[in-house]
Amino acid sequence: MSDDISSLPAGRIRPVRQAKATPDTLARLKSHLGVLSTVALKHLDQSLPWYRGLRPEERAALGLVAQKGIASFVTWYERPTTSPQWVITDVFGGAPSELTRSISLQKALQLIRTIVEVVESQVPDLAPEAEHQQLREAVLRYSREVAFAAADVYARAAESRGAWDSRLEALVVDAVLRGESPDSLRSRISAVGWKSHDNITLVIGSTPAVAGASFVSELRRASLRIARDCLVGIQGERLILMLGGAEESAAGLERLSGYFGEGPVVYGPVAATLKEAPSSAQAAFAGIAAARAWPLAPRPVAADDLWPERVMNGDAAARISLIQGIYNPLVKAGNGLVETLSSYLALGHSLEGTARELFVHANTVRYRLKRVCDVTGWDPLLPREAFVLQTALVVGRLDVEPEL
Missing domain, CATH: 3.30.70.2730 (Alpha-Beta Plaits)
Structure with a gap:
């Protein structure tokens, strides 16, 4: 039977088995932990320009991640598993939030690759020649696990930030609806x-x-x-x-x-x-x-467009808008616009009937109705807009104090 993975039934993929490390190699790895960490940090400083530009506390957090990564590799190499679930807590520890704030996922993977290169370069000093290939393969497999762990850390951090951003966004919208002070609102809204x-x-x-x-x-x-x-x-x-x-x-x-x-x-x-x-x-x-x-x-x-319905529902702002936006401009415009519009609406939108009622020519009625549209922006020849105009006439007349 072929050992090709594609030939295995689904769910029965054969794990890669790693040869057991010799006691001498493990002892040499443990004794070289300090050297590997020092070389790794020095290599990071030389090969990654963005690392040099970080603040001291950020460099310290990333340096700690690098040291934990190397130490955890030795532990994993001594007792290898197919999928070291502990790698997230063991390598990143309490640093996920600091790590994700300091650098992007792309930079985190660059850091992992740099550390892998350092460990690979030290292989001849860490193991006998017969174990070089085995150790290099172990480094590559472990680096893959750490890379997946880093991606998981960033995904969790992004999910947490997304949830917090959504809550903050909802709070800002609520502040706008409640009419908070523009000064306090400006600081909140800039945060999102x-x-x-x-x-x-x-x-x-x-x-x-x-x-x-x-x-x-x-x-x-x-x-x-x-x-x-x-x-x-x-x-x-x-x-x-x-x-x-x-x-x-x-x-x-x-x-x-x-x-x-x-x-x-x-x-x-x-x-x-x-x-x-x-x-x-x-x-x-x-x-x-x-x-x-x-x-x-x-x-x-x-x-x-819902001014009439809003007025009937008790909305004072819509009432004011109808008076200031329609009724008052019509009264100010004069030239019989209010009278013509009132008659036109009362007589079932009849141009001829309105002309007879006002003793003017039908073209005069057309002209005045066009002027109504120009002054208010609402066309009395359209049924819905005529309803808005009629509502404005009603609330406008009610707003005028009766003469005693």
């Missing part, structure tokens, strides 16, 4: 890598029923295609997305709405500064609360 100072958009919807471990990462990647910065907050059944420097792209927001769960998705007005972000968030939350009153609303829908 936020750099945008303008064009801040809050998008709010429901959390998807099934959100896997990679959901937040996928949402963040998709968001960064249309924005410079992105924060994700999950508050129970509510999913909150905060975008910074986002392009004014309806298509982009529409793609992001696919990451939300069922139900309406509402985005607040663009905040010019971080200080105005809480107002945008409040508008979006008010929109979510009132969105069910407009079943045919687009997804996502702007909070400002």
Whole structure:
């Protein structure tokens, strides 16, 4: 039967057996531990420029890892196992957090390779010629185990950092929603890598029923295609997305709405500064609360497009916006715009009926309705926008104090 690994049944891969080290070689290895450590540290300093640039405490932490690695190799060579599970704690000890903060995984592997080269170069002094090949193979197998252990350390550290970053990100989003002081908020938001100072958009919807471990990462990647910065907050059944420097792209927001769960998705007005972000968030939350009153609303829908529903739901901010954004400009513009709009809406959107009611030509009515659109940005010829205009007329008239 062939000894080729591919010919063995799955789950029965034959482990590589290592010849037992002789007592003389083991004794020589143990007596040369100090020499090997000294040579390894010197070689690190000479061959790795980034190692020389580290702070003294960082160099000390890495030097300790190197020394433990060499000492653990001797222990492993004396009692070899197929997969030394203890290598993580024995080699890295309490250093994983220090190691991952000091250097990248790529540099850690460079350090391991350098130590392996040092031990290999010392093989002629550590073992008789008959054991040279055996010792070199043992060094290579052990270095592989240490490399896997290093990768595991970095993966665990990254997972821990990811969990902490997610908690910090959620806290920052919550601080924005609560309207914390911009000064204290600025320090928190910079800790999560936020750099945008303008064009801040809050998008709010429901959390998807099934959100896997990679959901937040996928949402963040998709968001960064249309924005410079992105924060994700999950508050129970509510999913909150905060975008910074986002392009004014309806298509982009529409793609992001696919990451939300069922139900309406509402985005607040663009905040010019971080200080105005809480107002945008409040508008979006008010929109979510009132969105069910407009079943045919687009997804996502702007909070400002829900002004009528928000007013009927008791939102004072929407009432003020209708008065200041629509009613007052129409009154200030004069030229019969309020009267023409009121008659047009009351008479079932009839141009001819409005013209007869006001004793003007139908073209005059068309002109005034166009002026209404120019002044307010809402077109009375479109049913939904006519509803917004009618709501503005109602709340505007109620805001005027009656004459006694």
